[in-house]
Amino acid sequence: MNLNKNYSNLQDSYLFSEVSRKVREFKEKNPSLDVVSLGIGDVTLPLCPVVTQAMHDAVTEMGNADTFKGYGDYEGYDFLRNAVCGYYAGKGVTLGGDEVFIGDGAKSDIGNILDIFSSDNTVLIPDPVYPVYVDTNIMAGRSVAYMSGNAENGFLPLPDNSVKADIIYLCSPNNPTGAVYSKEQLKSWVDYALENKAVILFDSAYEAFVQDKELPTSIFQIDGAKKCAIEFCSLSKTAGFTGTRCGYTIVPNELVHDGQPLGRLWFRRQSTKFNGVSYVVQKGAEAVFTRDGLAQTMDSIKYYQENAAIIARALSKLGIWYTGGHNAPYIWLKCPDGMPSWEFFDLLLEKANVVGTPGSGFGANGEGFFRLTAFGNKENVIEAMRRLEEMRFGT
């Protein structure tokens, strides 16, 4: 028996474990100090009341012989697929329920979608980036090309026609940079994909954080995208579902290669290796898309947005370059005084007792940058920014 040798080409992801180790050691040495974390990439506010009520009702149904549900459809219940269509209608995007596939999270679907593509495709991935785009392709032995995100392009790389790619990853609003593509910028990617017969894998997990009305929250708001893109979204950050697990993937019926509708291949993959999402979870997800659900989840997002605004204001005041924050829960800043990412991490921990995430952990282009997140408690965010301002960088 032979193992998949591509796994030995994976780099150990030591970013978050290294952060944890350093924080733990610092706290052990300094038990009296109050350490504030702005490094967390997970929501902290609870599920909203309409969601928990829907889940309670569903659990009760599951305990009653007359309303019990066994196997659901692999691609999700119609009630939830239709609710997602209604949500997209609000964005001006018309979808059929058969173009919506319910899954247990964007990460699972983004990894598993690769099953339907040949391993000889060339993959184009931004740097810095969410690490699973790279790792899932290395596991399959695919050749990966990188496109540079940097301060000059606002960490929003655009197509380079001299580069030939088959599969392109875009994440907007971006993790880790918080940068958001404009409609014009996304249009240039759609044009590139159509010309090169490439497919765009569009990760819109943070779309609910977009505040500027003119920015796109779905790639399907761009003409032509239905012929070249698959969109992955999740309720993790929209409605606090990181521990509840529900997402959805949009494969438009117009997306056809070599005469094969990609939605049909994805359904074949899912029906063979997946058995659908828990009924109780799907009922909770449906509640998110009701009028009350959208209002209640938006209250939580506003709380995080206010945290992001507090961080952004402090960085502006300090004259520190950053992107993100206004339309994303992430703030991506240039380390002051030209410091490398880990040096700034150590300094911030030692002097301000504040924890963030070194940008170099997200790719070579992240060196010299640093990620702060808005998912914490507001009082802690205010306190962290007060300490940051006291550090008087560059003076």
Next chain:
Amino acid sequence: MNLNKNYSNLQDSYLFSEVSRKVREFKEKNPSLDVVSLGIGDVTLPLCPVVTQAMHDAVTEMGNADTFKGYGDYEGYDFLRNAVCGYYAGKGVTLGGDEVFIGDGAKSDIGNILDIFSSDNTVLIPDPVYPVYVDTNIMAGRSVAYMSGNAENGFLPLPDNSVKADIIYLCSPNNPTGAVYSKEQLKSWVDYALENKAVILFDSAYEAFVQDKELPTSIFQIDGAKKCAIEFCSLSKTAGFTGTRCGYTIVPNELVHDGQPLGRLWFRRQSTKFNGVSYVVQKGAEAVFTRDGLAQTMDSIKYYQENAAIIARALSKLGIWYTGGHNAPYIWLKCPDGMPSWEFFDLLLEKANVVGTPGSGFGANGEGFFRLTAFGNKENVIEAMRRLEEMRFGT
């Protein structure tokens, strides 16, 4: 961009859709007739009270800021992994929590585990069989060899030392045949795997139905199995979780190839392409393994076992050859009078208004056989057997 061409080698699984079509047409033509289905492969009894109570409590926790849970561990919460260890201790199998991986169902894990193996392995699969073993390997372009299940070997094929296989699928109690390997038979598979450096993928999804004390309910009850086997199990049939979604995969620490612990590779796969099972579902699953949970779920299993016994008694009385039933929810019978599977299906539907599943849909060796399931309502099962007895086969 190139698609995965292996998908075009998949055969359309038309078995259950064809059954549905024929039943629908029959009902349209005969609206006054009462059609009874013994074809259903899904549980029908609701979740038991301790499980729904645990899920209600968990939903309440998720709605409260102080007890809210975000991302859990990729491999599942310790409380559930330890509960699974306790369940295995009751089988005489000692496991560490780090050998247990919680997933959303045995089907997902059985499909996804293939990620860690090279595509140049030779796979050995019984015929007849649960179709996803074959399809998941065809998707990856692996070469599949079949081993014959038949009436002579009781649909329990044993190793053939002239065949060299790298990955071996065993399902016991078996779907679709209901046949169960003895300890001696499983030992011969473990010996074969150790000698050939093969890995056994052991599907024990129906283990809770085993009534005979001397039959194994886990491959790890066999000496040496921890060095060559991975076991997949699920709460779907044990506790009615088909619509709730929770399973577990056991990768023993002793299972090492080329110096690589397979558990570490599986963790790498799961941490990259999966984000864990819903907290609410894991709390429900934990409740299954409590004393009350085991007692309550066993009540449901006994109900299905009684159905199986009713079917088995009727077939014995009619002199029809069958296997399964006593230690499995499936009864696999030889079609009377040498009929092919679909001919018997049509006859049973027309004359007795009873629906089952043609054995030929599970592989070439299933031709001439037929599957009945015990998941229905007891009154319906009794009525279906009364009608079967009235048909007077072979007389």
